[in-house]
Amino acid sequence: MMPDLGKYAEAVLSSYAVSILMIVVLVMLSVRRSNRVKKELQEVESKVKSNG
């Protein structure tokens, strides 16, 4: 199944590994911050509402 990458296997595989890692980290950080900010805003809004 694995294609024969010959003498360039290291270059090709490291390109894919580094790029996919960077994309995954970017997506994870974006999702985590999105969830955190949404939760914090809900808390602040309910606090403001209760303070009148």
Next chain:
Amino acid sequence: MNLNAFWEYANPKKFIQTADWLLPWFAGLAAVTLVSGLIWGFFFTPADYRQGSTVKIIYLHVPSALMAINAWLMMLVTSLIWIVRRHHVSALAARAAAPVGMVMTLIALVTGAIWGQPMWGTWWAWDPRLTSFLILFLFYLGYIALWEAIENDDTAADLTSILCLVGSVFALLSRYAVNFWNQGLHQGASLSLDKEENVADVFWYPLLVCMAGFVFLFIALVLMRTRTEIRARRMRALLARERMGA
């Protein structure tokens, strides 16, 4: 098309509602096209007669370079909208796009260096396109740092918009450097309307799918991150109001 309908999306609430609806579609499209394009390119395309298997790096290098430039151009448009019409959502969209564009630039630089080593015998050369890409990366860093450094959102949006206008020169240079500077190691544009210059069809079709995947990923991330920036801005405003009232 009624232009007034477009400006409705400058309303933060309307933007969040639209983003909530669009986000799953773009995220799904990004996942399907990216995974299928990369699998197609990696497993089911042949080695190039000159570049060997390193040609498979094209499926990451070209789409990320494309998005690195277009992300900055998108930031340019939204920054101009902020300068002219003072819509907060547009300034926040530019802010949201910057880290995505920066990662795309970094992927293009790293994959370019890894590809360049076996082909050119060096990781780096002060070639016009490589150098303009490095400067674009530094502009992304500076842009993000400027947003973080200034407390007042409107002042930050003003100053970063000006920086974005200046950086656009390098974004355009990165795109067109290979066309008007013949010196340097970097090859000509991989994508061309000229059939002779464009990459062979066997590489072109999976590359097209990968480029679509990067575009969808960019849109999904910018929608999500802009929504987050709108919420963060509202939170800062509510906390400031609370502090003034206390």
